Amino acid sequence: MTVRVRRMRSGSGRRSFDLRATAWFFVLLALVLCVLGFVVRTAAHTVERRPAWAVVLCLTGLAAASPLWRRRRSVPARAARRAAAALEVGARTAVAEWEDAGPAAPVAAPASPSVPAPASxxxxxxxxxxxxxxxxxxxxxxxxxxxxxxxxxxxxxxxxxxxxxxxxxxxxxxxxxxxxxxxxxxxxxxxxxxxxxxxxxxxxxxxxxxxxxxxxxxxxxxxxxxxxxxxxxxxxxxxxxxxxxxxxxxxxxxxxxxxxxxxxxxxxxxxxxxxxxxxxxxx
The missing domain is CATH 3.40.1350.10 (Trna Endonuclease; Chain: A, domain 1)
Incomplete structure (x- = not known):
């Protein structure tokens, strides 16, 4: 009878150091930094030479990002509206109960002992x-x-x-x-x-x-x-x-x-x- 044998991984769970992968990571990171630097430099020159285009691009970016921001704020806004509605209902209920109970009878102030006025x-x-x-x-x-x-x-x-x-x-x-x-x-x-x-x-x-x-x-x-x-x-x-x-x-x-x-x-x-x-x- 043939029995399948499954090899167990080492208990340490640590991956061996790979020099090639590390080198490629740093090469890609350098390329990304170079691209970002080129983009920032190009944007700076564009702002200096043609500021109107820079303003148009900024407005376009804000318009594109606004739907995402609205979606993120929709959940807290709905929660705030629900809380305000609950507070309003509670206030109306308290006012109605107070009106049904009627104003409380005034409490008479304790009579102060009469002190004769000093003779002038x-x-x-x-x-x-x-x-x-x-x-x-x-x-x-x-x-x-x-x-x-x-x-x-x-x-x-x-x-x-x-x-x-x-x-x-x-x-x-x-x-x-x-x-x-x-x-x-x-x-x-x-x-x-x-x-x-x-x-x-x-x-x-x-x-x-x-x-x-x-x-x-x-x-x-x-x-x-x-x-x-x-x-x-x-x-x-x-x-x-x-x-x-x-x-x-x-x-x-x-x-x-x-x-x-x-x-x-x-x-x-x-x-x-x-x-x-x-x-x-x-x-």
Missing amino acids: PVVDACGAGVPGGAGPSGGWAPASADAPGTAHGAYDFDRLDADAFEQAVAGLCARDGCLEVEVVGGAGDLGADVVAVVPDGRRLVVQCKRYDTGNRVGSQDLQRFGGTCYTVHEADVAVVVTTGDFTAPAAEYADHCGIVCVDRAALMAWRDGTGPAPWNAAP
Whole structure:
């Protein structure tokens, strides 16, 4: 009996090196590169000499390639259209269900605990804040005879600090008929401590200097105030009030600039009603 014998291939599976095939491969590769170089060089010369033909050839190539590109894009385009249609159907379904359910009932906000409004402070005649209603003159109330900081119902400036002194000057302005009295002293006030509108409509700007009896306001203080009272604060009447006195150069500068200087004696007279208010003494 004859038995056919099939020879098995080597288990390595590797092909032996063929020098002839390798040489032909490199020869063909060199020919391809030469042809490509010749084509590129010819195309470059054609573009330089006849650019119109190059444009026509490019357009022709794009027109030939467009059907292939459209076929490649047809599958993703169909998938995108199907996804958009599914989203549209889902949105319509959600809107229909929401309309059938009706709008939800509004949820009432939790009631906040009622907090009584704080009483507006009324500044008494010596500058102390007192709870209560507004006074008869722009929120300022007259002082009682036994109020702290007063002497027999009048202002006792020697017992006030700088802030209370500004409040006291504002109280004097309100007492004598000024409107829109406001204490603006503090950091960045540019020299203005009290602003108001005098009874005849002029704008009053006051700088307060709470000094001891022996201290005097110098010319530098007047110069700083004079540089801002008219240009920055637009004062019609500029006043510097002090519990001390003014130096001679300061008084001379004030006369030159039209600033009213109210020293201790003039302040006491204004307080007691025996002297004019500063805006009445203005030049």
